[in-house]
Amino acid sequence: MVAERLTRAFWPLWAVLLFAAAGVLLNVPSMLPLEAFWAAALAVCAALGWTAWRGLRAFRWPSPDDAAARLDATLAGRPLTALADRQAIGAGDAASEMVWKAHMRRMILRLSEARPVRPDLRLSRFDRYGLRYVALTLFVIGALFGSFLRMDGGTGSLTGGSGAAVAAGPSWEGWVQPPAYTGQPSLYLNDLPPGPLDVAAGSHVELRLYGEVGALTVAESVSGRTGEVESAAAPSQGFDIVQAGRLEIMGPGGAAWDIVLTPDSPPSIAPDGTLSRTASGEMTQPYTASDDFGVTSATATIRLDLDAVARVHGLVAEPDPREPITVQLPLPITGDRAEFTEALVEDFSKHPFAGLPVTVLFEAQDAAGQIGQSVPLELAALPGRRFFDPLAKAIIEQRRDLLWARENGLRVARLMRAVSFRPEDMFRVEADYLRTRFIARQLEAAGPQGPAESSRAEIAEAMWELALRIEEGDLSDAMERLRRAQDRLSEAMRDGASNEEIAELMQELREAMADVMRQMAEQMQNQDGPPQDLADMQELSGQDLEDMLQQLQDLMEQGRMDEAQALLDQLAQMMQNMQMAQGGQQGQQSPGEQALQGLQETLRNQQDLSDDSFQGMQGQGQQGQQGQQGQGQQGQGQQGQQGQGQGQGEGFAQGQGQGQGLGEGQGEGQSLSDSLADRQNALRNELDRQRDGLPGLGQGAEDARRSLDEAGRAMDNAEQALRNDDLAGAMDSQAEAMDRLRDGIQSLGEELAQNQQQQGQGQQGQAAGQAGQNGQQDPLGRDAGGQGRLGTRDNMLQNEDVYRRARDLLEELRRRSGDQTRPEEELDYLRRLLDRF
Structure with missing residues (x-):
């Protein structure tokens, strides 16, 4: 019980003592400023006094009664207390006395089971935060790695100095730690002889002086420190080297070094090679960078070169302020950054600077914060996406003018109306x-x-999307996509496109041609004719087409544009002949094809209705101001608007007069808007019927249904606008309905094509097999037939270097004849060819 009470009363005192001893062992006092040391000492003394007073007040020496009660509490029934009791009831009664005596005997027996009580030294309920364990851990660390002998005020290091050092006299230690980015090791000054010492700027010096304070002092002129600095005799000193100078430890055993700074040059960066671009607008500009210890970051800043801009047309106005473009340049992820080559790869097609003269400034920064710049790279035009369609080009040019200055808004509007006049x-x-x-x-x-700025950004985005739609066209039809690819390639040849753009456009042409061939094959597989028709329909094999395309690309890259254009025209004529030869051979339409044809008819009807709505709006705006209801009294541009109405009537109305085009379906006494709204309602009902009748083909049909639902909602909005006599709003909703209809038609068409392809795979294999049986092939895989039949090379070398082709064929024959793994029949045939030619 004494141990328990001492532990519970004085454990805070023991914890404070352990904390204080650990601090002494670890030499914490010498690391503290004098004021902090005395404050800590007073705090420790106060803590010791308070915990001792608390312990003395709480401790009570246990008495014999306390010991008996503690022992009695450990036995069942408390027998010691029971033996001290007297019978209070039934005294003198024999039976009661017998029961009492039996109870006493039982308590005496239980006393025989008494054992010494173990002390309970657990303090968890008193020390909830485990402070005693923290103090004990620090004390153990101090006992293992520290020493009471260090309380001489001379060291803060655990690696050097001891009582032996104090006894031997003053001593010192020093280190120079170069900046981490240099990758250089630390220098131990005790191992370096006095004299010149080359170190990097920013290196940190750490000195420890042992022995009597004042026996050793430090003199230095490398830190550049001014104002209040620590004493030259301080036991622990540290500072950074920022300039060349002298470092000296004066006193017994001292040394001196002349510090020389290792030069750290700023990084260098410069463009490397020529700028390249793709037809989609992505630019690539290589650059090289180097630094003594490695580049940490690099940027490219693109500024508009206003002096080099040709101030004509929409660029005459003063430009709106624009911040320069700043992009982070890529750096090597792994490896050394001391010298490397990377490339700036970005697409600035939609930026206002695209197509305008700019300067590109490359900057690199090292770990020391030094910045290196390149000579500004002058570009005649910031690369962007190239548009080959003339109308798309015009819209992109007007978009540039609008982003150049907000005051160009009306000019851009007039030109947008001009390009859409007919x-x-x-x-x-x-x-x-x-x-x-x-x-x-x-x-x-x-x-x-x-x-406004926000509206201008929205309009610019709308103009960009419009130009892309015009440039790329409706790509749902494979032949249309092929024609578009051919037109873009022809335009690129006329404009002198780069090799990268030619390669990208050639890849687009290859993909479009593959789609056309696949579509034709799928359509022919669904015919009821014999499989031999498939062979008869083919004019070119896949390898023939690839050879022609490769020859076309070679001619363009060699600059032989006339020959390339002739070959492109020949290729286009071949594809057109194939399409014409295939026409008229379609079988009975499937339900899906019938649904697709019905949706296409609905789209045409919606287009006609939108055309009539436009003519009706022209009729309402007698001054020719289209689309601005309630603001149509502006006098400017009336004559041009009237001409516009005539052009529209001649165009989408297909020559019908305005009154005639609008009079159809309008009942007696019914207004124009109500008549158009009734037609719109009828179209919506027809669309609902077609949507409900779509076959359940798969995901494509589901996508088509969703698009048709959106088209139906747009039709409802158009009908409501027509009944409210808002023709301009109706035209916007009708345009949205047509877009959604096209999306639905495209989704359904893709689904039908995929199903036809899956169904026709087996038929295609059978047709190919029969075609091979009908026509004998030689060992080189060519059909025996001539006159342009499948596999032949007749009439394929009109625009090619025949001598180069002949050499290639001769080398291929020699290579194959030397392959002994080929069949003997083929080897014999190859030998006869070599003997003949």
């Missing part, structure tokens, strides 16, 4: 024409000051 000559899709007019209305509504 829509039948300029636009393939009516929705693109409607988008053009809508953009013009937005710019006109902004007034002379131009649109």
Whole structure:
């Protein structure tokens, strides 16, 4: 019980003593400033006094009664207390006395089981935070790695100095730690002889002086420190080297060094090689960078070269302020960054600087914060996406003018109306024409000051999307995509495109041609004719087409554009002949094809209705101001708007007069808007019927249904706008309905093509096998037939270097004849060819 009470009363005192002893062993006092040392000492003394007073107050020496009660508490029934009791009831009664005596005997027996009580020294319920264990751990660490002999105020290091050092006299230790980015090791000054010492700027010096304070002092002129500095005799000193100078330890056993700074040159960076670009607008500019210890970051800043801009057309106005473009340059992920070559790869097609003269400044930074710059790279035009369609080019140019200055808004609007004056000559899709007019209305509504910044960004994005739609066209049809690819390639040859652009456009042409061939094969597989028709329909094999395409690319890269254009025209004529030969051989339509044809008819009807709505809006705006209801009294541009109405009537109305085109379906006494709304409602009902009748083909049919649902909602909005006499709003909703209809048609068409391809794979294999049996092939895999039959090379070398081709064929024959693994029949045939030629 004494041990228990001492432990519980004085454990805080023991914890404070252990904390204090650990601090002494670890030499914490010498690491503290004098004020902090005395404050800590007073705090320790106060803690010791308070914990001792608390322990003395709480401790009580246990008495014999306390010991008896403690022992009695450990036995069942407390027998010691029971033996001290007297019978209070039933005294003198024999039976009661017998029971009492039996109870006493039982308590005496239980006393025989008494054992010494173990002390309970657990303190968890008193020391909830485990402070005693923390103090004990620190004390053990101090006992293992520290010493009471260090309380001489001379050291803060655990690696040097001891009582032996104090007894032997003053001593010192020093280290020079170069900056981490240099990768250089630390220098131990005790091992270096006095004299010149080369170190990197920013290196840290750490000195320890042992022995009597003042026996050794430090003198240095390398830190550049001014103002209040620590004493030259301080036991522990540290500072950074920022300049060349002298470092000296004065006193017994001292040394001196002349510090020389190792030069750290700023990084260097410069463009390396020529800039390249792709047709999609991605630019690649290689650059090289180097630094003594490695580059940590690099940037490229692109600024508009205003002095080099040709101030014509929309660029005459003063440009709106634009921040330069700053992009982070890629750095090597692994390896050394002391010298490397990387490339800036970005696409700035949509940025206002695209197509304008700019300067590119490369900057590199090292770990020391030094910055190196390149000579500004002057570009005649910041690369961006190239548009080959003339209309798309015009829209992109107007987009550039709008981003150049907000005050160009009305000018851009007039030009947008000008390019759409005769829509039948300029636009393939009516929705693109409607988008053009809508953009013009937005710019006109902004007034002379131009649109707000947020509106200008939205309009610029709409113009970009419109140009892309016009440039790429409707790619759902394979032949249309092929024609577009051929047109883009022809335009690139006329404009002198780079090899990278030619390669990208050639890849687009290959993909489009593969789609056409696949589509034709799928259609022929669904015919009821004999499989031999498949062979009869083919004019070119896959290898023939690839040879022609490769020859076309070679001619373009060699600059032989006339020959390349002739070969491209020949290829286009071949594909057209194949399509014409295939025409008229389609079998009975499947339900899916019938649904697709019905949706296409609905789209045409919606286009006609949108055309009539446009003519009706022209009729309402007698001054010719289209699309601005309630603001149509502006006098500017009336004559041009009237001409526009005539062009529209001649275009999408297909020559019908305005009154005639609008009079159809309009009942007696019924307004124009109500008539158009009734037609829109009928179209919506027809669309619902077609949507419900779509065959359950797969995911494509589900996508088509979703698109048709969106088209139906747009039709409802158009009908509501027509009944409210809002023709401009109706045209916008009708344009959206046509877009969603096209999406649905495309999804359904892709699903049908995929199903036909899966169903026709087996038929295609059978047809190919029969074609091979009908026509004998030689060992080189060519058909025996001539006159341009499948596999032949007749009429394929008209525009090719025949001598080079002959050499290639001769080398291939020699290579194959030397392959002894080939069949003997083939080897014999090859030998006879070599003997003959």
